[in-house]
Amino acid sequence: xxxxxxxxxxxxxxxxxxxxxxxxxxxxxxxxxxANGAGKTTLMRMLTGILTPTSGKVLYDGVETSTMGxxxxxxxxxxxxxxxxxxxxxxxxxLEYVATLKGISKSEYKTKIDxxxxxxxxxDVRKKHIKKLSGGMQRRVGIAxxxxxxxxxxxxxxxxxxxxPGERVRFRNLLSEFAQSRIVLIxxxxxxxxxxxxxxxxxxxxxxxxxxxxxxxxLTGVSGKVFAAKIARSDLAYYESVTRxxxxxxxxxxxxxxxxxxxTQDIPNSQPxxxxxxxxxLWLFRQEAAQKEGF
Amino acid sequence: MSKDxxxxxxxxxxxxxxPSEAHLDxxxxxxxxxxxxxxxxxNMSTFExxxxxxxxxxxxxxxxxxxxxxCLCAFMCVGMMSEQFVSKLPALVSVSAVFVSxxxxxxxxxxxxxxxxxxxxxxxxxHPRLILAKLCVVGIGDVVCLAAIIxxxxxxxxxxxxxxxxxxxxxxxxxxxxxxxxxxxxxxEYATYVSTGLCIGIGVVYWTMATKLQxxxxxxxxxxxxxxxxxxxxxxxxxxxxxxxxIPSQDLQEVLIF
Numbered sequence: 169x170x171x172x173x174x175x176x177x178x179x180x181x182x183x184x185x186x187x188x189x190x191x192x193x194x195x196x197x198x199x200x201x202x203a204n205g206a207g208k209t210t211l212m213r214m215l216t217g218i219l220t221p222t223s224g225k226v227l228y229d230g231v232e233t234s235t236m237g238x239x240x241x242x243x244x245x246x247x248x249x250x251x252x253x254x255x256x257x258x259x260x261x262x263l264e265y266v267a268t269l270k271g272i273s274k275s276e277y278k279t280k281i282d283x284x285x286x287x288x289x290x291x292d293v294r295k296k297h298i299k300k301l302s303g304g305m306q307r308r309v310g311i312a313x314x315x316x317x318x319x320x321x322x323x324x325x326x327x328x329x330x331x332x333p334g335e336r337v338r339f340r341n342l343l344s345e346f347a348q349s350r351i352v353l354i355x356x357x358x359x360x361x362x363x364x365x366x367x368x369x370x371x372x373x374x375x376x377x378x379x380x381x382x383x384x385x386x387l388t389g390v391s392g393k394v395f396a397a398k399i400a401r402s403d404l405a406y407y408e409s410v411t412r413x414x415x416x417x418x419x420x421x422x423x424x425x426x427x428x429x430x431x432t433q434d435i436p437n438s439q440p441x442x443x444x445x446x447x448x449x450l451w452l453f454r455q456e457a458a459q460k461e462g463f
Numbered sequence: 464m465s466k467d468x469x470x471x472x473x474x475x476x477x478x479x480x481x482p483s484e485a486h487l488d489x490x491x492x493x494x495x496x497x498x499x500x501x502x503x504x505x506n507m508s509t510f511e512x513x514x515x516x517x518x519x520x521x522x523x524x525x526x527x528x529x530x531x532x533x534c535l536c537a538f539m540c541v542g543m544m545s546e547q548f549v550s551k552l553p554a555l556v557s558v559s560a561v562f563v564s565x566x567x568x569x570x571x572x573x574x575x576x577x578x579x580x581x582x583x584x585x586x587x588x589x590h591p592r593l594i595l596a597k598l599c600v601v602g603i604g605d606v607v608c609l610a611a612i613i614x615x616x617x618x619x620x621x622x623x624x625x626x627x628x629x630x631x632x633x634x635x636x637x638x639x640x641x642x643x644x645x646x647x648x649x650x651x652e653y654a655t656y657v658s659t660g661l662c663i664g665i666g667v668v669y670w671t672m673a674t675k676l677q678x679x680x681x682x683x684x685x686x687x688x689x690x691x692x693x694x695x696x697x698x699x700x701x702x703x704x705x706x707x708x709x710i711p712s713q714d715l716q717e718v719l720i721f
Contacts, residue, residue, distance in 0.1 A: 246585045252579045
């Protein structure tokens with residue numbers, strides 16, 4: 169099973185949202201990592217067929233998806249970034265509605281809905297109106313609708329927003345199990361969501377795919393660039409202005425342990441440390457992060 | 464192996480081929496395996512897809528149309544007690560017909576309003592079929608409402624055919640066509656307001672015409688009224704087609720954050 173993106177571009181006037189992206193997505197969990205505005209959602213929308221690319225194509229097992237029509241739409245499940253629902257719908261109504269949109273027979277969807285509600289611990293709220301549920305529960309309803317047709321390809325745009333830490337862990341486990349013989353593509357800017365479960369990652373920046381590989385492969389890019397050091401509390405402001413501090417932890421002796429990412433050892437007595445995917449993200453998106461922090 | 468297929472292969476390969484029976488068997492087996500391992504698509508007709516949506520789409524529309532019909536019936540029954548009812552009947556039914564056409568407004572742009580467009584567009588039914596299902600639901604409700612108005616007013620009509628055509632069908636089709644024309648061309652957030660304003664305008668014009676020019680209008684030939692209705696029906700058909708063909712990505716592109 170393979171979903172191939174071939175030279176895909178999307179332009180709006182003189183703005184390029186996705187620029188000549190090429191990627192071959194095979195079975196397993198794929199993380200699509202990038203800052204807000206990197207082009208992840210546009211790419212995902214083109215994969216689902218709701219946006220027509222300016223150039224390039226998407227191929228599913230060698231066949232161009234735009235020519236497959238219903239057969240392609242039947243093969244994937246999609247959770248958009250903004251999860252919508254009609255106010256009159258209960259959880260069951262909503263899932264039944266999407267099931268009929270997906271062309272699933274009544275006998276089939278009744279069983280499937282029960283299974284998914286159980287799996288996503290939504291059985292107790294099945295008769296409740298979606299508008300009365302918490303953000304995390306609404307998100308789980310969204311995930312359930314995407315999995316209704318037992319898709320070969322599961323496309324999830326920022327699926328973990330609104331989920332609490334426990335729900336995130338359950339969700340990761342669920343996806344890992346689900347992706348055994350399927351393609352699961354998760355777009356996120358929360359790196360920890362995909363760090364432990366993604367078979368491979370693709371990193372997007374300014375509409376381009378700038379890196380593809382396993383977490384370990386990608387981490388070689390920041391190998392030797394992540395350091396740990398102990399500093400005095402009074403020095404923190406200074407070091408924050410001269411280097412990219414990733415994490416800060418107060419110690420019992422009044423000092424501060426910092427983890428930072430840089431080409432050189434910016435803090436005296438620093439020790440090189442094992443890089444994580446989050447470090448790579450901060451390294452690649454240092455400009456965006458700096459802008460966000462008002463540097 | 465068919466002659467056509469053999470010829471096509473020859474043309475593609477640009478050489479003469481004489482495949483052995485064993486090779487052919489193997490190819491057939493491989494083709495069968497590939498065919499069997501593909502994802503099975505449940506057979507489903509467009510009719511089945513559309514009717515399966517009625518349960519979800521029809522509930523709010525028919526509820527609204529039912530309430531509108533009850534109000535109209537109550538209004539007509541009260542009006543029948545008045546001595547002026549017969550003379551005011553064309554004006555009343557024409558405004559009622561416009562009112563019926565307006566019951567579809569809350570349905571327009573509902574997917575977008577509740578952010579359901581992305582999910583609906585990526586399912587098997589597809590966006591045009593879903594629009595078609597909604598149009599069918601609205602159409603069925605409208606037919607029932609119009610039939611109820613005709614049945615209620617029929618006994619009091621002096622020239623039933625002319626009144627049905629000129630004062631029920633024509634204003635109904637006119638307001639439907641105008642509102643759909645607006646919905647298809649004006650931004651969704653303003654379209655409902657513009658359409659409502661125009662339909663109220665059509666209602667007022669019809670009320671005035673039916674009150675002041677009733678004898679003249681009822682004397683117009685039936686053929687002319689039928690031609691006008693047919694023309695509006697045709698325009699309405701094209702507007703419905705246009706609505707179905709609208710690409711959902713158009714408004715998704717607008718909301719992209721840069």
